[in-house]
Amino acid sequence: MNIVVCIKQVPSTETAPRPSPRPPFIDTTGLSWVINPFDEYAIEEALRIKERQGKGEVTVITLGPESAREALMGALALGADRAVHIIGETHLGIDSYATAYLLCQAIKGRPFDLILCGKEAVDDQNGAAGIQLAELLDIPHVAVITRLSVDASGKAVVHRQIEGGTEVLECPLPALFTCQKGLNEPRYPSLPGIMKAKKKPYEVVPATGLAPQEVWGPGARVSVKEVSLLPTRKVGKKLQAGAAEMVEDLVKFVREEVRII
Amino acid sequence: MELELTEEQKLLQKTLRDFAQKEILPGIIERDKQGEFPWRIIQGLARLGLMGMLIPEAYGGIGVDHLTYALAIEELARFDASIALTLSAHNSLGLSHIYKFGTEEQKGRFLPPLARGERLCAWALTEPQAGSDALAIETTAIQKGDKWILNGRKVFITQGSLAEVCVVMARTDKSRGKEGISSFIVEKGTAGFSVGKREEKLGMRCSDTAELIFEDCAIPKDNLLGRVNEGYAELLEVLEGGRIGMGAMAVGIARGCLEEALMYSKQRKQFGKPICDFQAIQWMLTDMATEIDAARMLVHKAAWLKDQGKRCPLEASQAKLFASEVAMRAAIKAVQILGGYGYMKECHVERYFRDAKLCEIGEGTSEVQRLVISRELLK
Numbered sequence: 114m115n116i117v118v119c120i121k122q123v124p125s126t127e128t129a130p131r132p133s134p135r136p137p138f139i140d141t142t143g144l145s146w147v148i149n150p151f152d153e154y155a156i157e158e159a160l161r162i163k164e165r166q167g168k169g170e171v172t173v174i175t176l177g178p179e180s181a182r183e184a185l186m187g188a189l190a191l192g193a194d195r196a197v198h199i200i201g202e203t204h205l206g207i208d209s210y211a212t213a214y215l216l217c218q219a220i221k222g223r224p225f226d227l228i229l230c231g232k233e234a235v236d237d238q239n240g241a242a243g244i245q246l247a248e249l250l251d252i253p254h255v256a257v258i259t260r261l262s263v264d265a266s267g268k269a270v271v272h273r274q275i276e277g278g279t280e281v282l283e284c285p286l287p288a289l290f291t292c293q294k295g296l297n298e299p300r301y302p303s304l305p306g307i308m309k310a311k312k313k314p315y316e317v318v319p320a321t322g323l324a325p326q327e328v329w330g331p332g333a334r335v336s337v338k339e340v341s342l343l344p345t346r347k348v349g350k351k352l353q354a355g356a357a358e359m360v361e362d363l364v365k366f367v368r369e370e371v372r373i374i
Numbered sequence: 375m376e377l378e379l380t381e382e383q384k385l386l387q388k389t390l391r392d393f394a395q396k397e398i399l400p401g402i403i404e405r406d407k408q409g410e411f412p413w414r415i416i417q418g419l420a421r422l423g424l425m426g427m428l429i430p431e432a433y434g435g436i437g438v439d440h441l442t443y444a445l446a447i448e449e450l451a452r453f454d455a456s457i458a459l460t461l462s463a464h465n466s467l468g469l470s471h472i473y474k475f476g477t478e479e480q481k482g483r484f485l486p487p488l489a490r491g492e493r494l495c496a497w498a499l500t501e502p503q504a505g506s507d508a509l510a511i512e513t514t515a516i517q518k519g520d521k522w523i524l525n526g527r528k529v530f531i532t533q534g535s536l537a538e539v540c541v542v543m544a545r546t547d548k549s550r551g552k553e554g555i556s557s558f559i560v561e562k563g564t565a566g567f568s569v570g571k572r573e574e575k576l577g578m579r580c581s582d583t584a585e586l587i588f589e590d591c592a593i594p595k596d597n598l599l600g601r602v603n604e605g606y607a608e609l610l611e612v613l614e615g616g617r618i619g620m621g622a623m624a625v626g627i628a629r630g631c632l633e634e635a636l637m638y639s640k641q642r643k644q645f646g647k648p649i650c651d652f653q654a655i656q657w658m659l660t661d662m663a664t665e666i667d668a669a670r671m672l673v674h675k676a677a678w679l680k681d682q683g684k685r686c687p688l689e690a691s692q693a694k695l696f697a698s699e700v701a702m703r704a705a706i707k708a709v710q711i712l713g714g715y716g717y718m719k720e721c722h723v724e725r726y727f728r729d730a731k732l733c734e735i736g737e738g739t740s741e742v743q744r745l746v747i748s749r750e751l752l753k
Contacts, residue, residue, distance in 0.1 A: 183385075190385055301393050304423030304436045304446075307385050 114169040114226045114263065116159040118193065119216055119243065120152040122177050122184035123236040131342075138340035148184045151231025154292040157299040158261055159229055160192045170194045172223070176215050176320065178202055189310035190302035196313065201320030208335035211328050213245035218323040221250060227269070228289040232257045240291070247289035254289040255282055259296050375678045383442055387449050393418070394453035402454060406725055409579040411536065415457060419450075420491020427465050428615075429473055434486030440615065440677035444622035448670070451626025452633070455729035456580035458626060459736075462619035463532035464488070467737075468495030471541045471557065471612045475600035484539055484559060496537035497616075498528040498586055499609065506742045508543075509551055509606070513588060515544035515558060520595045522558060524588040527570070532736075534584030535569045538562045542586070547603050555605040559597045566591030577728030614676070614686055616737045617694035621673040624697035624733040625666060627726050631701070631708035632662045634723050638712050649711070658707045666704065669697035688750040695743035698733030705730040 124130055125147045130139040148156070159171045173188040174197040175181050185196040199215050201207065220228070228247070233240030240256070247254030259279075260272035267286045272279050274293070302310075350366065352359045367374055379387075397418055405412060419425065427443050429435025438446075443465065451458035472484055472495075487493045504510035513526025524544055528534070540560045547554030560567055570585030600608045636659060639650035649655050676689035705727040709716035716723045734740045 183381075186381060186385060187388075190389075301418075301422055302385065302389050303421065304386065304427065304438065305431075307382050307389065308436065308438065310385070311381060 114162060114166055115172070115224045116162060116169065117172045117174060117220055117223070117225045117228045118152070118155045118159045118188070119228065119230045119246065120156065120173055120175050120184055120188060121149045121231070121234045121236075122146050122175065122181040123149045123234050126150075126235060132340045134339075136337070138337055146180065146183060148187055149231050149234045149236075151233060151235070151292055151294070153231075153299040154294065154296045155229035155231050156188050156191055156193065157297045158292060159227075160300075161297065162227070162261075162263060163192075172197060172225075174216065174219060175199065176201055176207075176212055185315070186310050187302060189313045189315075190306040191300060192306060194313060195316070197316045197318060199318050199320050199323065208333045209239045209241035210245055210334050211324070212242040213249055214328050215320055215323050216242070216246050217249040219318055220246075226267070226286050227263065228252075228287070230289065230291045232291040232293045243289060243291040250287075250289070252287050252289055253284040254291070255284065256291045257293045258290045259293050261290060261296065375675065379445070383445055386442065387445055389422070390446060390449040391452075393422070394450065398450075398454045398457065403719055403722075403725075406456075406579050407719070409574065411460075411582050412454075412457060412580055415454075416460060416494075417491065419457070419461065424461060425464060425491030426469065426485070426489025429469055429485055429489040433473065433481055433489055435469075435489035439681040440618055441674055441681060444618055444673050444677045447619050447622040448626040448629065448673075451623040452630045454580065455623060455627050455726070455732075456578045458623045459578050459581045459732070460494075460533060462616070462623055463497060464495050466615040466619040467497035467612060468537075468539070468541050470615045471497060471609070472559065472599065474612065475557070475608050476559075477596075479596070480559065480599065488539060493538035494533045494536050496531050496533045496540045496586075497612075498531045498534070498540050498542045500530050501527060502529055506739055508609075509555070511543060511545055511555065513542070513544040514548075515546050515556060517546075517595065518592075521592040522595055522598060524558065524560065524566070524591040524593065526588050528586040528588075530573065530583055531586050533582045534586050535572050536582045540567075540586065541599060542588070543605055543609055546605075550603065552606045553603050555609070556602050557599040557605045557608060558593060559599050560588075560591065560593055564591055564593055576731060577725070578732045579728075610687070611685070613737060614690040615680060617690040617743075618673060618676050618680065620733060620737045621669070621676065621690070621693035621697040624694070624701035624730070625670045625673055627730050627733065628662065628666045628669065628697070628701040628704035631704040631723055631726050631730075632659070632666060634721070634726075635659060635662065635708040635711040638715070638721075655711055658711060662704045662707055665700040669693070669700040672696050688747060691738070691743040691746040691750075694733075694737065695740055695747065698730075699740060701730040701733050 124144045128144055130144055132138060133140045163169045163171055171193045172195050173185055173193040175185055176199040185198055189196055197219055199219055230243035244254055244256055255271050258271040258273050263269045269286055269288055270283050271290055272281055352362050398415055423436045426435030427438050430437040447458050447462055469488055473481060488495050499508060501511050515522045515524050542558045542560050543555055545554055546556040566589045568587045570587045573583040575583060639655050640648050642649045672693040676686045676693040679686040679689055708723040709727050712721055712723055715721045
């Protein structure tokens with residue numbers, strides 16, 4: 114089975130990035146970068162399916178700047194067979210539609226039975242690119258899955274957590290699924306895996322060659338105008354005294370300071 | 375010598391940092407208190423291939439160079455020096471000794487399960503009366519028919535009570551000094567071989583340290599490792615690799631001290647500002663950082679020489695000596711910067727302080743390193 118896994122390199126959530134007035138709208142100095150955690154579930158699931166079936170190929174694909182190579186190398190070290198790197202400055206006017214469009218252009222000429230994505234990237238948390246990619250490829254999709262089984266007849270059964278229960282869905286392959294925490298426990302790259310990563314096929318595709326500027330350049334459907342931090346929460350006010358006095362203080366506070374009555 | 379790390383080396387560092395944060399840090403304070411050997415973590419590291427790092431694939435290992443090995447040990451020691459010590463003794467002493475001086479038959483038989491981490495390897499030189507003066511060892515091995523009969527006692531042996539395979543140095547000719555020592559492979563379960571006291575230690579508490587006892591312990595004559603009576607020169611060569619491991623471990627501990635002190639000094643406020651704004655703290659931090667970089671360069675230089683197939687007794691001893699003393703100084707400063715909190719178990723640097731001391735003692739004390747260096751200088 115040919116499995117394509119779409120991944121994104123995101124800032125590690127260990128450090129909180131500061132907003133910046135210019136694209137990419139966050140100050141990237143000193144940030145460490147990781148594979149989006151939800152994409153790690155997607156990679157792990159793909160590797161497990163391949164291992165169970167004893168055959169097939171796992172292709173990891175990303176859209177990102179030169180430095181996103183580290184994420185692809187990480188995926189190759191985990192056990193993916195080949196990498197496709199669409200080089201483009203993702204933050205310069207790229208919305209999820211453009212991401213999906215570029216991914217679609219890069220994927221559609223290749224053989225695939227299954228496409229796995231993370232349910233969303235932890236940086237922008239749009240959760241849209243995967244589903245849009247399925248629509249562009251005109252294949253079925255299920256989002257936010259927690260269990261996946263594929264059988265030889267070309268059918269997949271997936272579970273997804275819904276409010277108060279589990280939904281079990283079946284769909285024909287090829288299909289696209291976006292992966293949620295709980296699907297599996299991702300492995301660590303092994304030392305032999307790391308040493309072999311560089312020897313695996315690594316294809317570089319410039320974004321400019323895949324799509325016209327109207328899609329991902331100035332013509333992007335959505336563009337970021339500003340990023341700001343949430344206002345810091347003010348310290349609360351604690352009333353201390355007898356019950357009667359506290360009620361009086363509270364009414365005074367609500368009237369004079371909060372001014373809602 | 376290339377100063378920029380390779381993509382693989384950076385990826386390995388990142389993987390081990392990630393592994394340490396998720397698998398090693400949880401429960402570390404309790405494990406240290408109990409002196410509990412972290413089997414589950416060692417098995418995890420074995421799955422990643424870290425128990426046979428220096429051994430070629432043909433014998434079940436991975437076969438990375440000493441520089442990559444040093445980076446891995448440093449990264450683990452940054453979080454848990456006991457684990458780094460376990461791996462260092464296993465890889466750069468035990469396995470390297472068998473790989474470097476073993477026969478094809480010995481390598482094929484002993485290395486694969488050790489390199490896969492299914493079994494641990496110990497390396498036994500030190501005795502109650504033979505520490506810095508390694509030539510004073512009294513454990514004897516006498517050939518009787520197709521057996522070697524071992525008698526004697528080894529102390530302070532890393533993973534002594536857990537190792538399934540031990541490399542044991544013994545005297546095979548009492549009348550000769552340096553030319554009368556040989557090495558042997560002894561397997562756990564051999565009649566006459568038993569484990570004595572399991573030591574309670576100041577630091578490195580999650581590393582196993584034990585006494586080994588040999589009482590008319592008969593091993594097959596094929597378990598002689600290396601050449602008879604030439605063991606001393608061989609063990610000195612093995613120790614070069616060991617000292618690279620120990621140096622890397624010291625760098626890791628020192629880095630842990632610096633990273634914890636940096637983080638704390640930015641958060642801790644006294645007299646209305648973070649304590650990192652005070653020059654007294656800044657100078658401690660800068661001294662730590664500068665010394666750590668210098669120590670790492672020495673370790674990498676020795677590792678690089680080894681990777682060129684060259685001997686490096688001087689460089690390995692310099693790296694081990696300097697790095698271990700840097701680790702101790704960094705630990706003293708880190709505890710000082712964290713003050714009262716630094717003295718408490720919850721803040722890690724208290725553990726680094728205790729762990730760091732071992733680096734100045736194990737695999738040759740600082741004094742022995744100075745002796746080795748001066749001998750090389752005055753040759």
